[in-house]
Amino acid sequence: MTEPLLRVRDLRVTAPSAEIVRGLSFDVARGEMLAVVGESGAGKSLTARAILGLVPPGMRVSGSVRLDGLELAGAPQRRYRQVRGRRVAFVPQDALSVLSPVHTVGDQLALAARSVRRLSRKAAWECAVAALERVGIPDAARRARAYPHEFSGGMRQRVVIAMATVNDPALVIADEPTTALDPVVQAMILRMLADLREQSGLAVLLVTHDLAVAAAHAERVLVMYAGRQVESGPVKRVLRQPRAPYTGGLIASLPRREAVERRLPVIAGSPPRPGALPPGCAFEPRCPAATHACQALDPQPYDVGDGHLVACHRLGELPGPVTALFQGSA
Structure with a gap:
């Protein structure tokens, strides 16, 4: 198999009081777009900045981040300066900030x-x-x-x-690059990124909260919650046949034209703060399918086929689509 352009293994970002990104692993192949999605506070933007060596002062990065075989995690800043702008570049949410x-x-x-x-x-x-x-x-x-x-x-x-x-560069990391733009301009920017990928073989790591953007433009998707991977794999498979309840909740809460007069389903509660994670699965307090077993251990990703990874203790036990778990929450 061809070595991925970006290979991240057991990435952890630790602040003085808490671990914010907790053992994240994923690859980005040459020329592909990987969308990283999840609610605010999931650790998406911090993951992007950790890859680039741009975490805030006082935070520590551990694990492995290999770009074209070059290890970056824990490297001195001079090594990051050798690759930033050359092999990897960053597109922030606010253009005026750069x-x-x-x-x-x-x-x-x-x-x-x-x-x-x-x-x-x-x-x-x-x-x-x-x-x-x-x-x-x-x-x-x-x-x-x-x-x-x-x-x-x-x-x-x-x-x-x-x-x-x-x-x-071989890789662009784009952190919510269209959030402040109207839908027409958003579509133009994303189409432009797609054109650049076709022209030059550019790979893109796209951080977004918008599942529709991920579905329309990415080949693969990584769903994050509380600093961990919940589900990942080919975007069409993950978004059409989600297996993790959290992913199902995100999809169930999307607006639909045929349900304009109905209240949208929601995921009850709020994401936990990094320093106040519950024991076991971090999503357990909000999950309608949780059992006592979910309070004991954090689930590990399991490959259900075709590179589709799911981290859930109830994997294989839940009947029907997991989006149905949230239909009664409207």
Whole structure:
């Protein structure tokens, strides 16, 4: 089998008072998109930042994170600097957090190119304009001389993606890149990412809370809860035939056109705080299928076939689709 581009094993991110990401393992193949989904507080964004060595001060990363065979977990910052922008790039949720308000977007893209490659100023500028053209910025040569505040939110996000891909990385980690955008612009941004993948073989790790986005654009999905993997596998199989109650609850709560006059099912309660996890399965207090056995041990992922992994003590015992567990919660 071909070695995955990104191989994560037993990833743990520990704060002074709690373990927030708890033994996460997954792969990202070359050219594929893996969507990481779950409620707020599941540890999705922290997982993305841990891969890049960008966790907040005071947090510790352990386990294994191998990018193209190079171990990053626990590595000194100089090793991260060797791969960030070159082999892996980051697209944050808020474009303005990474764009300087006092420099033109062309200057910022040219600087990103020159920081990695030995380019003349003229060549770097041409590279910047080409990157803007690649992400669909109209009249790129002129717009390259504009400042970030002169772009709309969707266009700024395109600029950030252009900056992330200006040096042709193998992997882009995108953390909720379309959250603040309207649905039409969201679709355009995601379509653009798909086009970049087709053109260059780019792999994408997409952090999102939107299952519809995952279903439409990803090949595989990883569902997280309380810092752990609940379910993962081919996106169509996981979202059409979920086996973990938590995944079923997320899917059951999605709006449907045929049920516009009915209240949506919900998952009762709230996710636990990292420092106050219940014993056993972290989802047990909210799970309508939980038994006493669920309070004893945290379930481990089990392969039910075709790379579909499920972490649930009730696996194989629950009748019918697990989404039905939540139909009475409306």
